[in-house]
Amino acid sequence: MAQLVNPHVAVFAFPFSTHAAPLLTIINRLASSSPKTMFSFFSTAQSNNSIFCTSQSTPPNIKAYNVDDGVPEGYVFVGKPQEDIELFMRVAPQNFSKGIEMAVEDSGRKLSCLITDAFFWFAKEMALENGVPWLPFYTAAACSLSSHVYTDLLRETYGVGGTVGREDETLNFIPGMSNVRIRDLPEGIVFGNLESFFSKLLHKMGQVLPEATAVFINSFEELDPDITTDLKSKCKQYLNVGPFILATQPPSVPDSHGCLAWLDKQKPATVAYISFGSIAVPPPNELVALAEALEASQVPFIWSLRDKLKVHLPNGFLDKANGIIVPWAPQTDVLAHGAVGVFITHGGWNSLVESIAGGVPMIFRPFFGDHRVNGRMVEVVWEIGVIVESGVLTKDGIISGLDLVLAQEKGKKMRENLWEIKRVAQTSVGAKGSSTENFNKLLALVCGQN
Structure with a gap:
C-alpha cells in the first residue's frame, strides 16, 4: 500500500457537552498507531484545558491548538437556548481555516486529512477545497445518527409539526428503528423548533454525512446490526470503532471524594x-x-x-x-x-x-x-x-x-x-473483531494509504 511520507491530520473538536473528550480518545489511539502522522487538534482554550489536563498521556505527535469561542468582547448572554453554541458555530469555519494555516506553517506539512466532529457539516467543503478525505466522528449512537440521516424522509412522511396525535406511531420504514416511536426522536427533526440554529445544524449534518469519505462512531456493529447495514448502504464508509472504553484502557482519574x-x-x-x-x-x-x-x-x-x-x-x-x-x-x-x-x-x-x-x-x-x-x-x-x-x-x-x-x-x-x-x-474490540477491523480501515484512511 502506498502511504504518505508526512501525513498531517487536522482535528476539529466540538467544545461543548462531552464531545471533545471521546474524540481525543480515538485520536490518541490513532496517533499511537501511526507515530509518523502529525495530528493538529483544534478546540477552544477552555475545552482543551479540560481534556488535555487529565492524566491521559498524549502522544508526542498530537499538538493542541486553541480556536476562539466566538463570544465577542463585552458580550452579555441573553439566555437563549444554545446561545454559546450559535456564537461559536457562526465563526467556526473561519477560525478553523486560520488554525489549519497556522498548523501547516508550524509543522511544515501540508494537510492530508480532516477529522471533525460530525456537527461540523461545513467541513465537507473545507476537505474538498484542500483535496483531502473528510472523516466525521458522530459521538452518539447509531439510532440517533439514523434519525438525523432520515430527517428529510421523516418530514415528508409526517409533515413539519404534523405529529400531534401520532406520537406513538413507530418508524417501521427505517431499518432497525421499528421499535422507535415518533415521540422518541430528537427535537428538531419533526417536532420542536425546526427553525432554531441548532435544528438547522443537525438537519444539514444529516444531509451531508453520507457524502463524507467515512463516518465513524463509538459503538460496535453487533449492537445494532440492522441500522449498521442500512447506514453502510447510505454512507461511503460507516465504521463502528468502539466501545472506546473497552478498546483502550481509560485514563486513571483521582477518586478525590472517596x-x-x-x-x-x-x-x-x-x-x-x-x-x-x-x-x-x-x-x-x-x-x-x-x-x-x-x-x-x-x-x-x-x-x-x-x-x-x-x-x-x-x-x-x-x-x-x-x-x-x-x-x-x-x-x-x-x-x-x-x-x-x-x-x-x-x-x-x-x-x-x-x-x-x-x-x-x-x-x-x-x-x-x-x-x-x-x-x-x-x-x-x-x-x-x-x-x-x-x-x-x-x-x-x-x-x-x-x-x-x-x-x-x-x-x-x-x-x-x-x-x-x-x-x-x-469480542468486537479483540484482535479479529469487527471494531478492530474498522479501526484499521480508519487508520489506513488517516495515514493516506490507498
Missing part, C-alpha cells in the same frame, strides 16, 4: 449511582422527589450532584438516607465496581456505554437530544434498563424503578443481557 472506598463497604449489586451528566439538570421538584425516594427505599447510593444544587434537597436528607453526595465521581470506576446495581442517568451515549462496560442496568430520566431514543433502545430493544415512569422523576416512579432493577426477576434478566452485550462488545 467513592470507591465507600463502595468497598457495600454489598454486591445494591448501590444506586446517580448522575445526569455535565449539562442536564433536573428541576428542583424532581431533585426533591429523587431524594424522597432514596430516603423511603433506603437503597444505598452515590449521587454526583453539584454543590450549588444541594440547596434544593429536603432538610436533613443526608442524615436519614443511606448514601453520599459528591460534587464529582470517577464514573467509569464507579460503574465498574461490583457494589453498584443500578445507574440513574439522563441517558447520554457516553454514560450508556460506560454502563454497558460496567454491566449496570439503567433507569433513564431523558432530557433532550438523543436521550429518549437511547432510552427506548435500552428499554425495549436491548432490555438493559427502563425509562422512569412518565419520563420525569417522581417519588413513586423512582421507588418502582429501583425495586424493578434491584429486586425483581426482570432486573436480574437485564444484568444477564448486559453481560452478553458486554461479551460481544469485548
